[in-house]
Amino acid sequence: MIRRLVLATILTLSGSAQADTGYDLLRRCERGEDKDNIIGLLDSARCSAFLEGVWSGAISAGTIMHSGYVFCGSATQVGQMVLIYKDWAKRNPQYLGRSDSEAALAAFASAYPCRSR
Numbered sequence: 001m002i003r004r005l006v007l008a009t010i011l012t013l014s015g016s017a018q019a020d021t022g023y024d025l026l027r028r029c030e031r032g033e034d035k036d037n038i039i040g041l042l043d044s045a046r047c048s049a050f051l052e053g054v055w056s057g058a059i060s061a062g063t064i065m066h067s068g069y070v071f072c073g074s075a076t077q078v079g080q081m082v083l084i085y086k087d088w089a090k091r092n093p094q095y096l097g098r099s100d101s102e103a104a105l106a107a108f109a110s111a112y113p114c115r116s117r
Contacts, residue, residue: 022096022103025050026089029082051081054104070105073112084111 020028025047031037032044055076062069076084088107089096095103 020100022089022098022100025100025103026086026096029086032082048078048082050100051085051104052078054101055081055108058105058108069114071108071112072114073108081108084108 028043028050029047031040032047034040035044055073058070061067085104085107088110089103092106092110095106098106
């Protein structure tokens, strides 16, 4: 079991050396639904961690740069971020060829648009 876990981890991490698209992220998030599969568990963690990183990074960048925010969401649970992304991706397949981070930001901006003052 440990050997399979190590192999799965290596295979998962080796895939991250290439640029992932929004479609790759969607597939990873969907594979994460299979909790009986070790790869599914790793994909679930990778999907959640990536989306949380994009969310936190965008908020931090907006705060530090005083340049405004890409989206205006309040504190959101990671599970909600995954649901928001999967829903957006299924409604907007034409944008899934873009980078995974661009797709994630577009999903968050769609769910939490900033209101003009």
